[in-house]
Amino acid sequence: MAGVHFIDDAERFAHRAWESLKLEPPVDVSKVAKRLGIELYKEEFVPEVDGLYLLIPGAPPVVAVNCSYLKPPGRQRFTTAHEIAHHLLGQRIKSPARIFFIDSVKTSKTLLERACDRFAALLLMPEDLVRKWFEELSANPENRIAIMSERFGVSPWAMRVRLRELGLPYRSWDRGKIIR
Numbered sequence: 644m645a646g647v648h649f650i651d652d653a654e655r656f657a658h659r660a661w662e663s664l665k666l667e668p669p670v671d672v673s674k675v676a677k678r679l680g681i682e683l684y685k686e687e688f689v690p691e692v693d694g695l696y697l698l699i700p701g702a703p704p705v706v707a708v709n710c711s712y713l714k715p716p717g718r719q720r721f722t723t724a725h726e727i728a729h730h731l732l733g734q735r736i737k738s739p740a741r742i743f744f745i746d747s748v749k750t751s752k753t754l755l756e757r758a759c760d761r762f763a764a765l766l767l768m769p770e771d772l773v774r775k776w777f778e779e780l781s782a783n784p785e786n787r788i789a790i791m792s793e794r795f796g797v798s799p800w801a802m803r804v805r806l807r808e809l810g811l812p813y814r815s816w817d818r819g820k821i822i823r
């Protein structure tokens with residue numbers, strides 16, 4: 644099942660990035676892109692677009708992220724990590740003439756797209772650190788989501804999704820402002 648492999652690969656790539664690049668939170672996504680030889684651009688696109696990935700044979704891979712003020716920094720970082728995953732997972736696709744993905748608010752969540760989100764979540768919010776900080780901040784549940792999303796450099800929305808994934812219960816008053 645190719646789709647299952649995508650998820651496994653996404654997880655493995657994220658772990659490998661942490662090990663080989665000596666990453667620290669908030670993860671420097673541009674450093675990860677650079678190490679992979681990706682040219683990273685920030686552009687103001689129409690609001691529907693979050694980012695894109697383009698690979699033309701013979702040219703460096705390109706990731707472009709929408710840096711419009713409508714896209715908060717945490718979201719831009721998640722999009723950058725998502726597009727990096729398109730590069731990593733694209734290497735499984737056999738000799739294409741060209742690879743192009745454009746991610747928008749309406750991009751359907753295929754297995755590949757979900758694997759790219761998985762990579763982004765694990766790269767930006769590795770499980771051991773999420774659990775550690777969640778525990779450490781247990782005396783401060785009102786501000787826990789805000790503090791953790793700030794430390795990881797992600798949106799509160801992405802932080803809550805990650806906590807749910809890991810089965811970490813947060814109270815309703817952790818909710819705060821929904822940015823993403």
Ligand SMILES: [Zn+2]
Nearest residue numbers: 744746756759
């Ligand atoms: Zn995508």
